Amino acid sequence: MEYSEYFQRFPDAYAKIIAGLDRVNTLYAYLIDSGILEDATTLLSLGSGTGEVEVRIARQTRRRIGVVEPSKIYFDTFLQNAAAAGVEDLLLETHQQSFEAFQPQQPYDVVLSLFSWFAFEFDRAALLKALACRKPAGKLLICLPTADCPASRISAFSRSAGINLTSDLLSAWARDEGFEHDYDIYHGVVPAELYVQQGELTQQGEDLAAFLAATPWEEMPEEMRHASLAAIQSGQCGDQIDHASGCLIFDGAKHAVSDQSRRATNR
Numbered sequence: 001m002e003y004s005e006y007f008q009r010f011p012d013a014y015a016k017i018i019a020g021l022d023r024v025n026t027l028y029a030y031l032i033d034s035g036i037l038e039d040a041t042t043l044l045s046l047g048s049g050t051g052e053v054e055v056r057i058a059r060q061t062r063r064r065i066g067v068v069e070p071s072k073i074y075f076d077t078f079l080q081n082a083a084a085a086g087v088e089d090l091l092l093e094t095h096q097q098s099f100e101a102f103q104p105q106q107p108y109d110v111v112l113s114l115f116s117w118f119a120f121e122f123d124r125a126a127l128l129k130a131l132a133c134r135k136p137a138g139k140l141l142i143c144l145p146t147a148d149c150p151a152s153r154i155s156a157f158s159r160s161a162g163i164n165l166t167s168d169l170l171s172a173w174a175r176d177e178g179f180e181h182d183y184d185i186y187h188g189v190v191p192a193e194l195y196v197q198q199g200e201l202t203q204q205g206e207d208l209a210a211f212l213a214a215t216p217w218e219e220m221p222e223e224m225r226h227a228s229l230a231a232i233q234s235g236q237c238g239d240q241i242d243h244a245s246g247c248l249i250f251d252g253a254k255h256a257v258s259d260q261s262r263r264a265t266n267r
Contacts, residue, residue, distance in 0.1 A: 010216075016207055021243055022190050024052045027114060027143070030186035036141055036249065037063065040109035042092060044068070044133055046099055047116025051078035054112075058087040066093040068102045070119075099126065107135040113142045115245075118165050122173050131179075131250060131257055140250040144170060146185065149244050153231035154212040157224065167246025174248065180255040181248050188243040192236050201229050208232070 031037055031053070041063055045054045048067040055078070058065050069075040075096040082088055093105050099119070111133045120126040130140050144167040145152045155164050171183050195205035206217040209228035213220065220228070235241045 010211075016204075016211075021188055021208075023115075023188060024056065026186070026188040027053050028056050030247075031057070031141075032061075034184065034186070034247075036139060037061070037110060040139075042066070042106070042108045043110045043112060044104065044108040046111065046113045046130060046133075047119060048078055048114075049074045049116070051081055053114060054078075055081045055085045055087060058082070058090040059085045062090065064090045064092050066091070066095075066104070066108065068095045068097065068099055070096070070098045072096055099129070104133050107138065108133055109135055109138050111138065111140045113140070115143055115145075117142050117144055117170065121165050122170070124177060127174065127177075127179060128257070131252075134250075134252055137253040139252065140248075142170065142248040142250075143167070143186075143245050144248075146244045146246045148234070150232045150235035150241065151208075151212055151243055153234060154209055154228055157227060158213045158215075167248065171246065171248050179250065179257070181250045182254075184247045184249060185244055186247060188245060189240045190243065192239050192241045195232050195241060196229070196236070199229075201225075201232065205229070205232055 037043070037057070042065070043054070043057065043063055044066045045051065046068050048054055048069045051067060051069075054065050054067060057063055067078060069078060075094075079094065082091060095102055111130055113130065134140055144165060147166040147168045152166050158164065167183075171181070174181060193202075195202055195208065201209065205228075209225070209232070210217045210220070213224065213228070215224070217225070232241065235243065
């Protein structure tokens with residue numbers, strides 16, 4: 001089934017998976033420790049989802065944020081999260097619409113696409129537009145799983161399109177198209193027992209596999225279940241599992257958008 005249908009059938013699936021991956025804590029820590037937000041006062045999030053990371057940034061650093069999110073369910077949840085955290089005064093602009101239709105009210109110090117670039121894949125026009133949302137010396141950060149991440153291994157045999165893009169592939173494509181950038185990896189490490197116990201997937205592990213494959217666990221053929229277990233175990237090191245993600249960092253102070261990249265949109 002397509003992911004839109006999967007979300008309709010299982011509206012809480014995304015929140016459960018993000019909680020299990022501990023993505024809010026690990027990603028927030030990476031953004032702070034890496035220095036990506038250094039000297040930034042404004043951030044724009046493309047495809048913010050329910051916005052837990054963005055809300056935490058606003059609450060703990062008092063940076064001002066804008067968001068674009070096409071899903072009404074996620075957008076409404078983001079607004080609720082922002083209100084509960086008391087950061088509504090730090091919202092510069094909020095839009096429940098597609099990025100294609102979005103026109104920013106101002107340029108931003110940092111533009112974030114945190115596991116949302118699946119929607120665009122190898123889209124030159126979308127990348128140029130995202131870069132244009134920055135200030136001249138601003139940054140665009142795109143985070144996606146690496147090719148060897150357990151999540152990517154499961155997504156590779158998903159029956160649905162739209163979640164198979166990896167940071168490695170996007171980075172290689174962007175360089176070929178003339179979009180220079182830095183590439184960094186952050187490690188979302190979680191306890192292995194969260195997903196695997198006694199050689200079998202836990203409920204959390206089954207939920208993760210079902211989400212990434214867009215196939216309810218009870219509807220999965222046995223072969224796909226075994227492949228999901230092997231994919232998750234592939235990221236295990238000792239008593240931890242590493243959901244590694246690659247980060248493409250387009251820094252306007254270091255990398256100008258080349259003429260080659262601009263001409264590519266006119267092909």
